Amino acid sequence: MQQVTRRALLAGAATLLASGPGVRAAIIRGGRPWQPYAGGPPEPAGSGPWHWFTPEEGAAVEALVDRLIPPEPDTPGGRDAGCAVFIDRQLAGPYGSAAALYMRPPFRDGTKAQGNQSPLTPAARYRAALAALDAHCRAAFAGQPFARLPEAAQDRIIHGLEDSSLQLDGASGRGFFELLIKDTQHGFFADPVYGGNRDMCAWKMIGFPGARYDYRDWIDRHNQPFPLPPVAIGGGRPGWTPHA
């Protein structure tokens, strides 16, 4: 039988158990607890300076996301969609610090089926990879960082990360590519409240009506396009989302 030590108990932080208010153990009797908005609204990304990136990192990520999702005449690219702002805010929060993940040692390499075993947090992976990326670019392109390179050169570098022909010093190029593309697409398609998908540009591009909640009058109108524009939880209608 296993005993639980007092010290181990105290190490278990209450904030792990739930987010929002009411993270204390509670006794519930005689009715349902009524705490309005116990779930809590999401925290808006807001405008203003970078929360986590240095100015150089921010410039590099803006350039990267604008190549991953390039601007087109009728839809913005990753930069104007706010993908870099999204990633910055995410890295500054629990995602960046891997707060929810099992991060206890020992860390050992396993099989692909066993999943990610890295001791590094996403924030640490960005910091290391962006420094290595700019160092590589400055060495190869007469002192220029990634953000200053012509688009064709930027594309070649991203292709190099993708097919592992370009190795970053002290960071996995392919690993960083996968992380970046995932976070960029999350920012592009997530609700605008998180900083990306500005003015619901990604949703308009594909025809997703966003945070609507009732399709009862349309579910059996088969093969007919849905006529209403998208709505978002963070700001509602087109034009309501604040610009950075």
Add this chain to the structure above:
Amino acid sequence: MPNRLPSRDVAIIGLGWTGSILAEQLTAEGLDVVAIERGPWRDTPTDFNVNTMPDELRYRIQHELFLRPAQQSLTFRNTLGQEALPVRTWGAFMLPNGVGGGGTHWNAEMWRFLPSDFVLRTHLTQRYGAAFLPADMTIQDWGITYDELEPFYDRFEYLCGTSGTAGNVAGRILPGGNPFEGARSRPYPLPAMKQGYGHALFADAARNLGYHPFPQPSGNLSAPYTNPLGVQMGPCSYCGFCEWFGCANYSKASPQTTILPTLALRKNFEARTLCEVTRINLDRTGRRATGVTYVDTSGQEWEQPADLVLLCGFQLFNVQLLLLSGIGTPYDPVANTGVIGRNFTHQTTSAAIGFFDKAKYNFNPFMSAGAIGMCIDEFNGDNFDHGPLGFVGGGYMGQVQTNGRPIETTPVPPGTPLWGHGWKQAIRDNYLSTIFSGAGVHGSFYSYRDIYIDLDPTWKDRFGRPLPRITIDLKPNELRMSAYLTDKYAEIIRAMGARQVVSQPRKGPYSMSAYQTSHLCGGAIMGTDPRTSALNKYLQSWDVPNLFVMGATAFPQNAGYNPTTTIGALTYWAAHAIRSTYLKDPGPLVRA
């Protein structure tokens, strides 16, 4: 030292689906019941706000309503010879945390198992001979029959307001329903849901191929409903933010929408939230549970004595607590002895994506629901002749696409670049005109001698206790089954008119990164022999008779269906045995 609390009649570990059902049943019997739940209280008006619930990033990607691995995790390996490593982020399945448990954020696909599923070994041996089964396959009969369970299936379906079209009422096969299902005593409480374009097109194609399509039985309600406890539910609005989310409409059957509004008012019920049970306590004989020990958020340890302990913590945590509390003999796959951890199974799902001509097809994938869809059951269980095929098992298949949430559901044809203009164009071209249900083929997972749960020798949880360790792989039988069924499925998607079909049969090894439903089963299974089962047919522990263990933990193997309707039925079945027999004379309900 833990603080010792006054004794209660009943202590329930976990207030999810099974815990809520038992709390309702036993408070109705007049017993004093305390439920101890490690997550927070969650309810429709306070937590599932219609303004903030449709948030894919928060609820689907960042797992807001689920257990965090930092809180409690497990380790995983494919085979006995490997070192298991900790699961650092969720992938293959999702684990519950908080009042409502998995019932909060499930799809509510509400299937019954087939009559032959409950007598699986006997049935397959009689039809194909014992030599037809792989030597290391450890499937068993359940010790209960479909007919015994039928009234309790009915009970759970009427609790939930299940919406569907009956295929077999009292032996009469009815048009439009599942002709293969076991006989039900009466039709579903509500008619089937409406179907979207893609769902309806699948049914047409299946019918043209000679199959018998029917609407998936659903706990997303097709109409307003008042259940037998007097709790009212509203109709589903096809919002498409269903599974992984809570329902803001009171339309998805869950403990919150079917039981808790009544239960919470009862004077003999108490819930303690954000309190994690760390162990079930035994007396000196080891044959009687004296109660449970739990820890609150300040780190204080409490001892809650109780006459009856009900373990309702979800499959994996049920097995973990049994092992950590020293109840029953741990399973040893080499010696083939012991029972706790034995016959662990999951599900074998697969898909086929259909890309259609966007000028002709608009599926509006975003208007959908967790348990919508049209299915066929021709290839489930033993509904088809396995003789020439060389495998056993099967599954239902259907167009059961639940959503068009764009982070998750923007598939593009193979060969599309991962980024740049090509990616952007492909997303635009395919979003509205693609059919994709991740678990369109919902296959069985039978049990094997070396697939099991024990405790990890290396990694610990935040209390310093060993993590549970799972050893699991996909065996040739399951892979052959998946290949055969996925072929049949792709044929139907093609017949719908797709210009390109991408078939994705399940491939080995079992991977922690590929989501495959959250239907973990087994580990403390029910049966007739204490040497090969942990529980008797009433889900009562053979070793500790004042302990009952609920949930899919009891399944000797998993069928080609979602488990929860069977879990709910078994819970009502056990409640009935406790109320009608056990309480009058507490002790073993079956003599070993």
